[in-house]
Amino acid sequence: MKDMQTTYSPREFEDKIYAEWMKKGCFEAKIDPAKVPFTVMMPPPNVTGQLHIGHAMDETMQDIVVRFKRMQGYSVLWQPGVDHASLATEHKIVEKLREEGTTKEELGREEFLRRAWAWKEQYGGKIVEQLKKLGCSCDWSRLAFTMDEKCSRAVREAFFRLYDAGLIYRGSRIINWCPDCKTALSDEEVAWSEDAGHFWYFKYPVEGSDEFLTIATTRPETMLGDTAVAVNPADGRYSALVGKTLILPLVGRRIPVVADDYVDPAFGTGAVKITPAHDPNDFEVGLRHDLPVIRILNDDGTVNEQGGAYAGLGRYEARKRIVKDMQALGLLVKVENHTHNVGHCHRCNATLEPIVSKQWFVSMQTLAKPAIDAVAKNKTKFTPDRFAKIYYNWLENIRDWCISRQLWWGHRIPVWYCAKCGAEIVTPKDDPTVCPRCGCTELHRDEDCLDTWFSSALWPFSTLGWPEETPEYKYFYPTDVLVTGYDIIPFWVMRMMVSGIRYTKKVPFRDVLIHGLVRDEQGRKMSKSLGNGIDPIEVIEKYGADSLRLALISGVAPGNDTRMSAAKFEASRNFLNKIWNASRFVLMNAKGTDVPKDIAGMKLAPADRWIISRLMATIREVTVALEKYDLGIAADKLTRFAWDDFCDWYIELSKPALYGDDPEKKRLALGVLMFVLSSLLKLLHPFAPYITEEIYGYLPNAEGMIISADYPRYNSKLAYKSEAKAFEGVIELIKAVRAMKVAVNCPPSKKVHLFLVTDARRLITVNKGAILRLAGAAEIDFAESGSEAGEKTVSQVTGVAQIFVPLGDLVNIEEERARLEKEIARIEGEIARAEGKLANRNFVAKAPKKLVDDEYAKRDKYLEMKKMVEEQLKTLL
RNA sequence: GGGGGCAUAGCUCAGUUGGUUAGAGCGCACGCUUCACAUGCGUGAGGUCACAGGUUCAAGUCCUGUUGUCCCCACCA
Numbered sequence: 001m002k003d004m005q006t007t008y009s010p011r012e013f014e015d016k017i018y019a020e021w022m023k024k025g026c027f028e029a030k031i032d033p034a035k036v037p038f039t040v041m042m043p044p045p046n047v048t049g050q051l052h053i054g055h056a057m058d059e060t061m062q063d064i065v066v067r068f069k070r071m072q073g074y075s076v077l078w079q080p081g082v083d084h085a086s087l088a089t090e091h092k093i094v095e096k097l098r099e100e101g102t103t104k105e106e107l108g109r110e111e112f113l114r115r116a117w118a119w120k121e122q123y124g125g126k127i128v129e130q131l132k133k134l135g136c137s138c139d140w141s142r143l144a145f146t147m148d149e150k151c152s153r154a155v156r157e158a159f160f161r162l163y164d165a166g167l168i169y170r171g172s173r174i175i176n177w178c179p180d181c182k183t184a185l186s187d188e189e190v191a192w193s194e195d196a197g198h199f200w201y202f203k204y205p206v207e208g209s210d211e212f213l214t215i216a217t218t219r220p221e222t223m224l225g226d227t228a229v230a231v232n233p234a235d236g237r238y239s240a241l242v243g244k245t246l247i248l249p250l251v252g253r254r255i256p257v258v259a260d261d262y263v264d265p266a267f268g269t270g271a272v273k274i275t276p277a278h279d280p281n282d283f284e285v286g287l288r289h290d291l292p293v294i295r296i297l298n299d300d301g302t303v304n305e306q307g308g309a310y311a312g313l314g315r316y317e318a319r320k321r322i323v324k325d326m327q328a329l330g331l332l333v334k335v336e337n338h339t340h341n342v343g344h345c346h347r348c349n350a351t352l353e354p355i356v357s358k359q360w361f362v363s364m365q366t367l368a369k370p371a372i373d374a375v376a377k378n379k380t381k382f383t384p385d386r387f388a389k390i391y392y393n394w395l396e397n398i399r400d401w402c403i404s405r406q407l408w409w410g411h412r413i414p415v416w417y418c419a420k421c422g423a424e425i426v427t428p429k430d431d432p433t434v435c436p437r438c439g440c441t442e443l444h445r446d447e448d449c450l451d452t453w454f455s456s457a458l459w460p461f462s463t464l465g466w467p468e469e470t471p472e473y474k475y476f477y478p479t480d481v482l483v484t485g486y487d488i489i490p491f492w493v494m495r496m497m498v499s500g501i502r503y504t505k506k507v508p509f510r511d512v513l514i515h516g517l518v519r520d521e522q523g524r525k526m527s528k529s530l531g532n533g534i535d536p537i538e539v540i541e542k543y544g545a546d547s548l549r550l551a552l553i554s555g556v557a558p559g560n561d562t563r564m565s566a567a568k569f570e571a572s573r574n575f576l577n578k579i580w581n582a583s584r585f586v587l588m589n590a591k592g593t594d595v596p597k598d599i600a601g602m603k604l605a606p607a608d609r610w611i612i613s614r615l616m617a618t619i620r621e622v623t624v625a626l627e628k629y630d631l632g633i634a635a636d637k638l639t640r641f642a643w644d645d646f647c648d649w650y651i652e653l654s655k656p657a658l659y660g661d662d663p664e665k666k667r668l669a670l671g672v673l674m675f676v677l678s679s680l681l682k683l684l685h686p687f688a689p690y691i692t693e694e695i696y697g698y699l700p701n702a703e704g705m706i707i708s709a710d711y712p713r714y715n716s717k718l719a720y721k722s723e724a725k726a727f728e729g730v731i732e733l734i735k736a737v738r739a740m741k742v743a744v745n746c747p748p749s750k751k752v753h754l755f756l757v758t759d760a761r762r763l764i765t766v767n768k769g770a771i772l773r774l775a776g777a778a779e780i781d782f783a784e785s786g787s788e789a790g791e792k793t794v795s796q797v798t799g800v801a802q803i804f805v806p807l808g809d810l811v812n813i814e815e816e817r818a819r820l821e822k823e824i825a826r827i828e829g830e831i832a833r834a835e836g837k838l839a840n841r842n843f844v845a846k847a848p849k850k851l852v853d854d855e856y857a858k859r860d861k862y863l864e865m866k867k868m869v870e871e872q873l874k875t876l877l
Numbered sequence: 878g879g880g881g882g883c884a885u886a887g888c889u890c891a892g893u894u895g896g897u898u899a900g901a902g903c904g905c906a907c908g909c910u911u912c913a914c915a916u917g918c919g920u921g922a923g924g925u926c927a928c929a930g931g932u933u934c935a936a937g938u939c940c941u942g943u944u945g946u947c948c949c950c951a952c953c954a
Contacts, residue, residue, distance in 0.1 A: 008916080282954080523947090554901095
């Protein structure tokens with residue numbers, strides 16, 4: 001066995017260890033009837049995507065839970081996969097085609113798709129390699145893709161079932177149209193921003209009079225499609241005009257003035273031009289008043305033939321010309337600056353146009369109800385539970401979901417139209433060839449694709465083979481926990497719940513663990529335009545994957561956003577370096593000593609029992625925290641135990657035995673060190689899999705790999721509560737001596753002589769070596785009183801002993817007296833606080849007895865301490 | 878307009894069903910080449926837990942309100 005290197009250098013072993021895990025099939029999910037399954041579905045990253053820091057956090061959280069459960073003995077499936085991301089991917093390919101000087105239309109659908117698949121094969125899946133670097137322990141042999149055969153079948157089946165139930169329909173509605181991507185977007189895909197714009201006031205002449213009606217608009221070009229002007233029925237200013245006819249300027253169309261509650265009399269002029277084809281509210285008004293719908297824009301955002309003289313102009317050019325022309329006619333009243341919310345394409349950021357268009361929709365209301373109930377009845381629980389409110393909020397106000405996209409990369413809508421009779425044909429499996437209504441064989445398939453989220457919504461079961469009742473599906477479904485960010489609750493969580501319940505009659509997951517966003521050092525969102533993103537792969541190269549993982553979950557409360565910076569990676573790296581060196585220390589000394597099998601049967605010293613007691617407490621705390629998905633708390637408890645208790649105290653406490661000449665004591669100390677170290681490594685493994693696996697490999701006779709080890713379990717026989725508490729007295733004593741030395745400027749290297757007045761002579765004698773070493777003392781004498789230490793002494797009262805240190809000329813009597821007076825003041829404060837509480841009759845009567853007793857004991861302890869310090873002070877007068 | 882988050886040490890944040898003296902990391906001060914580790918060790922300074930009420934024997938924690946701040950939804954043309 002080679003020795004460990006002096007510093008933690010993750011690059012030396014991380015890749016090697018991952019390769020070993022893969023080689024041994026450590027992540028493979030097995031259907032094992034003897035075990036309880038535990039299933040997690042990885043939110044599939046975009047196939048063309050790069051791992052960003054947000055993914056890294058999401059995947060780290062999943063990996064921690066999954067490794068924990070695997071070690072606990074569950075049969076774990078962590079299902080990985082990637083998403084075809086229809087719009088994002090098609091956008092990239094179109095860009096590339098543009099660079100080559102061609103377009104998708106020129107290539108044609110078939111050739112375009114051939115290119116897209118080739119591109120996916122070449123550039124896709126890079127993210128899989130990045131996930132491996134992070135240490136993700138998913139079952140790669142089951143890697144799924146939302147467009148693979150399995151998932152495509154599920155999509156087809158799901159579409160058929162909804163269509164068959166009348167829950168999918170095709171209709172003309174106002175949708176969000178991206179003129180650059182030339183596709184519809186769902187409401188959820190719209191990115192809103194406050195943009196500076198203008199408010200143009202136009203006069204529309206009233207037919208057969210000299211009057212005008214003034215309206216205000218932010219999009220003058222849409223006037224080409226106006227088919228009415230609306231006013232509020234209660235608005236006295238305009239009541240005479242209701243029912244009259246206006247002449248739409250520039251176009252000459254006769255349009256009515258209608259009364260509708262939708263109009264806010266206090267906003268603008270109180271009169272609204274109505275363009276049913278290009279505004280969702282206007283569309284509704286149009287339906288109520290039976291107005292014509294005149295679409296004036298082409299798919300690319302240019303004005304169509306309805307625009308008369310403006311036909312062919314781009315939307316902004318048309319706007320300019322119309323304003324100019326209105327002004328020329330004297331119909332422009334005024335222009336105001338106006339900032340308003342404008343929708344943008346989440347992919348290309350182009351300003352969206354609301355356009356009336358024939359699209360496919362899923363009616364959501366009936367589907368939403370069971371999904372709401374499932375959470376209300378706790379069949380699925382959100383962690384933290386406040387996110388259930390957000391979920392309800394969405395589902396209770398749900399609108400129909402536009403699922404058609406004018407794209408080619410994706411699941412083509414499985415609807416055929418008969419060329420002869422126009423019948424719509426939808427089948428669950430095979431493509432139809434004959435119209436069932438008229439027998440015609442000329443069928444045309446719908447040109448459009450489904451929204452990517454339609455297939456993502458099926459992810460928890462499509463990956464398991466649904467609609468087939470595969471063994472995987474039966475064993476691993478429903479899944480246990482879904483881990484994702486709060487930003488995709490509406491896109492994904494909600495839709496998985498809806499589809500899962502609809503198709504499988506079961507909730508797709510029992511828990512939803514929601515996390516926040518990773519922000520930059522200044523709390524800003526990371527974005528390409530700001531260039532403030534942190535590349536997780538760079539972090540891994542510099543600090544190691546384990547450091548990255550720890551940094552991402554430490555000090556973060558569930559669901560909260562977190563800021564990342566180099567300081568955090570360094571802190572984690574420093575901690576892991578500490579673990580590395582502590583392990584190195586133990587293993588260097590252990591030289592083949594095995595981890596003892598029966599720790600309780602050994603003759604343990606007080607310090608041993610203390611560290612084992614602390615270990616047990618930590619096991620319990622960490623396990624409880626992990627079961628509640630409190631990853632930040634779990635990591636904190638582990639860090640405190642590892643660094644403070646084990647490294648700073650126990651290792652130092654064990655040195656006298658290790659370096660002493662009693663082989664039995666040495667053997668015992670090594671046994672405890674090995675036991676605690678191996679337990680610690682296991683506890684830490686879900687958080688920092690690489691370093692723990694690497695160190696585990698250095699343990700003598702370590703059976704296999706740490707990944708397959710059992711997670712440590714709390715053992716009440718090893719709790720040693722009262723003994724551990726007693727030993728805290730020794731720690732307190734050591735700390736007191738150190739502080740005394742600092743207070744009187746005694747150099748640490750100068751060993752002092754301790755005189756102790758104490759009842760705990762046995763405890764101190766047993767731990768004498770450790771006390772001498774850690775407190776920086778040369779000798780300990782027990783005394784009946786401080787005077788035995790001489791005239792000039794520094795003293796301190798602790799719970800276990802009264803400490804006297806003769807420090808000769810080093811002691812400045814004045815300073816020491818001041819120090820003691822300060823100490824008395826502190827003690828008096830404590831006494832006053834305790835007595836105040838005890839003077840409260842209600843406290844004594846109503847608080848739990850233990851608390852009251854503790855308070856009495858505390859008061860008495862401080863009264864005693866005060867007496868002792870006062871006596872000491874007298875000797876200095 | 879509707880909903881939600883946050884407000885705790887100089888900075889970034891924890892604080893697990895209300896219960897000892899409110900914690901960590903970084904920073905700061907002083908001191909340490911102690912044979913695992915200076916990516917370290919020891920000691921310390923630093924907090925009226927945003928504000929005002931309330932519930933309770935007991936509130937950083939629960940309730941109400943106020944202020945500040947951030948986010949999501951809605952989208953007044």
